[in-house]
Amino acid sequence: MAQMPIDVLTIGNAIVDVLARVDEAFLEKNKLVKASMRLIEEPEAHRLYELVGPSVIISGGSAANTAAGISSLGGRAAFMGKVRDDQLGEFFTHDIRAAGVIFEGQPATSGPATARSFILITPDGERTMNTYLGACTTLSPKDIDKVMVEEAAVTYLEGYLWDPPAAKDAFVKAAQLARKAGRKVALTLSDSFCVDRHRSSFRELISRDIDILFANERELASLYETRFFDEALQHVRNEVELAVLTRSEAGSIVACQDEFHIIEAKKIAKLVDATGAGDLYASGFLFGFTRGRPFAECARLGSLAAAEVISHLGARPQTSLKALAEAAGFG
Amino acid sequence: MAQMPIDVLTIGNAIVDVLARVDEAFLEKNKLVKASMRLIEEPEAHRLYELVGPSVIISGGSAANTAAGISSLGGRAAFMGKVRDDQLGEFFTHDIRAAGVIFEGQPATSGPATARSFILITPDGERTMNTYLGACTTLSPKDIDKVMVEEAAVTYLEGYLWDPPAAKDAFVKAAQLARKAGRKVALTLSDSFCVDRHRSSFRELISRDIDILFANERELASLYETRFFDEALQHVRNEVELAVLTRSEAGSIVACQDEFHIIEAKKIAKLVDATGAGDLYASGFLFGFTRGRPFAECARLGSLAAAEVISHLGARPQTSLKALAEAAGFG
Numbered sequence: 114m115a116q117m118p119i120d121v122l123t124i125g126n127a128i129v130d131v132l133a134r135v136d137e138a139f140l141e142k143n144k145l146v147k148a149s150m151r152l153i154e155e156p157e158a159h160r161l162y163e164l165v166g167p168s169v170i171i172s173g174g175s176a177a178n179t180a181a182g183i184s185s186l187g188g189r190a191a192f193m194g195k196v197r198d199d200q201l202g203e204f205f206t207h208d209i210r211a212a213g214v215i216f217e218g219q220p221a222t223s224g225p226a227t228a229r230s231f232i233l234i235t236p237d238g239e240r241t242m243n244t245y246l247g248a249c250t251t252l253s254p255k256d257i258d259k260v261m262v263e264e265a266a267v268t269y270l271e272g273y274l275w276d277p278p279a280a281k282d283a284f285v286k287a288a289q290l291a292r293k294a295g296r297k298v299a300l301t302l303s304d305s306f307c308v309d310r311h312r313s314s315f316r317e318l319i320s321r322d323i324d325i326l327f328a329n330e331r332e333l334a335s336l337y338e339t340r341f342f343d344e345a346l347q348h349v350r351n352e353v354e355l356a357v358l359t360r361s362e363a364g365s366i367v368a369c370q371d372e373f374h375i376i377e378a379k380k381i382a383k384l385v386d387a388t389g390a391g392d393l394y395a396s397g398f399l400f401g402f403t404r405g406r407p408f409a410e411c412a413r414l415g416s417l418a419a420a421e422v423i424s425h426l427g428a429r430p431q432t433s434l435k436a437l438a439e440a441a442g443f444g
Numbered sequence: 445m446a447q448m449p450i451d452v453l454t455i456g457n458a459i460v461d462v463l464a465r466v467d468e469a470f471l472e473k474n475k476l477v478k479a480s481m482r483l484i485e486e487p488e489a490h491r492l493y494e495l496v497g498p499s500v501i502i503s504g505g506s507a508a509n510t511a512a513g514i515s516s517l518g519g520r521a522a523f524m525g526k527v528r529d530d531q532l533g534e535f536f537t538h539d540i541r542a543a544g545v546i547f548e549g550q551p552a553t554s555g556p557a558t559a560r561s562f563i564l565i566t567p568d569g570e571r572t573m574n575t576y577l578g579a580c581t582t583l584s585p586k587d588i589d590k591v592m593v594e595e596a597a598v599t600y601l602e603g604y605l606w607d608p609p610a611a612k613d614a615f616v617k618a619a620q621l622a623r624k625a626g627r628k629v630a631l632t633l634s635d636s637f638c639v640d641r642h643r644s645s646f647r648e649l650i651s652r653d654i655d656i657l658f659a660n661e662r663e664l665a666s667l668y669e670t671r672f673f674d675e676a677l678q679h680v681r682n683e684v685e686l687a688v689l690t691r692s693e694a695g696s697i698v699a700c701q702d703e704f705h706i707i708e709a710k711k712i713a714k715l716v717d718a719t720g721a722g723d724l725y726a727s728g729f730l731f732g733f734t735r736g737r738p739f740a741e742c743a744r745l746g747s748l749a750a751a752e753v754i755s756h757l758g759a760r761p762q763t764s765l766k767a768l769a770e771a772a773g774f775g
Binding site for chain 1: 465496497498502512531532538542557758760762
């Protein structure tokens with residue numbers, strides 16, 4: 114049987130999540146900015162780990178979560194990212210493949226350990242991430258499989274990948290290969306502090322290489338240094354073909370030149386853990402996009418996938434999104 | 445402030461659980477006996493891991509879970525068991541200490557990796573365990589801290605520890621030290637297949653060194669090679685001072701010489717994952733026991749702790765059992 118072509122190739126930091134519940138006072142005492150992601154080095158990782166209660170390990174990584182979501186929806190997804198040949202690397206590799214995602218990269222045999230993010234979940238379900246990048250810092254252009262990039266309808270890059278310097282080169286290489294092959298390149302801005310760190314080069318990259326941009330309000334505000342959403346929206350629609358803007362429980366907006374769609378968020382019974390909301394929204398949207406669905410439907414698929422993932426602990430779907438989508442009337 | 449003395453010291457295999465959901469057909473196809481524990485070697489661990497879907501890693505180990513439960517109830521618990529100095533060993537160590545349990549053993553610096561149990565959860569919430577013992581096989585009598593055993597009101601041993609040969613010697617050493625110090629020794633039979641493997645030496649141990657025996661119906665049936673529960677009950681009350689027999693949703697029976705108590709199980713909304721039910725029942729019972737509570741109350745505390753742990757994924761409490769017990773009227 115001939116293989117289906119790859120719908121979406123995602124490239125990002127290969128991370129395992131270490132999730133622990135904390136109270137609001139814990140964030141305050143440790144001066145952590147709620148709902149953000151900060152990068153930490155090994156000593157801080159150890160210090161923080163000792164302070165938190167019993168934890169759970171679940172595979173994560175923004176772009177990896179997106180790939181898992183696309184696969185769960187019935188799409189063909191691939192992921193590129195770097196782990197080490199250690200226990201957590203083995204766990205990450207198992208889980209991404211078990212999710213049906215093509216993951217063929219070789220683990221590093223030396224250097225720092227597989228990346229982990231200490232994710233602190235407050236009682237309101239919000240997540241505050243503290244990421245030790247470890248082996249992710251060794252991803253380099255030679256890890257980019259040219260054939261795979263050229264095959265994938267969409268190559269999706271996470272902004273977080275801009276943090277490790279060699280990975281940034283890999284990121285740019287992939288974007289350019291995809292463009293040259295006439296494929297679409299998508300980017301998520303990942304986190305407003307990440308945008309703060311890399312604003313000017315993100316702006317340059319977006320205007321040059323990006324077809325589809327995913328961002329939430331805070332990230333967009335940081336990118337264009339404005340607190341007026343409408344102003345940011347004007348900027349972004351002049352720079353990318355398709356802008357997909359998420360606004361948490363306020364839903365999402367799709368802007369494609371003069372075409373606008375405002376889509377409500379899917380209601381959920383209880384926000385258990387917000388980790389992966391944006392990642393899974395992108396899964397739904399991109400799955401619809403590669404199937405040629407109208408933008409509004411793509412956005413609704415995004416909401417459906419995001420709603421599933423925030424209803425439980427961990428940033429990967431725990432039930433078949435394909436079945437959920439079918440039950441919700443997506444044909 | 446003076447430290448409280450140790451209420452319960454538990455000794456067992458130090459294991460991290462790798463939990464994955466499977467359907468009934470998966471068990472059948474792989475010839476796995478539902479609700480049992482089997483020991484596997486590394487090649488089988490790899491084979492099985494490749495077959496299962498995305499997983500979650502949560503610290504486990506029967507006696508370690510019991511210690512975590514006692515701590516959650518407000519008791520002072522200690523644990524002895526062996527991990528390696530690897531990522532999973534670090535995770536296990538973090539979690540048991542974060543649960544408030546004293547764990548001072550040194551990790552092995554060579555030899556097999558930290559133990560893991562591949563726990564397959566079927567849609568009915570039942571768990572089928574496949575355990576690679578790894579570093580647990582290196583626990584030996586020199587790992588038993590004499591002072592701690594002599595201090596603990598109860599030393600609790602898991603039958604599973606009878607599987608690794610050197611650990612068995614550690615187990616016997618601890619039991620005898622505790623007896624000599626005038627402390628109570630408790631044993632859980634762990635699993636009916638485990639009893640099958642070690643029947644005669646378990647029988648000998650029980651009549652010689654055990655004050656409190658925990659068993660479920662199948663384990664007791666295996667121990668006395670009878671399918672008649674009443675007959676097994678007659679046997680056991682002649683051999684141990686206190687027998688605590690669990691019968692899943694049928695509740696539990698406490699037999700102390702001529703005194704009998706039949707206690708109903710606590711109703712739960714949904715059985716999510718049966719892993720740890722027996723372990724946490726023992727937490728509740730022993731916590732009550734060390735506080736001098738009547739047997740019926742000890743058993744009800746056991747039911748309360750078991751009910752919490754089977755309502756979510758993973759074999760350690762996710763909420764304060766002390767608060768739950770207070771809310772349920774335990775003073």
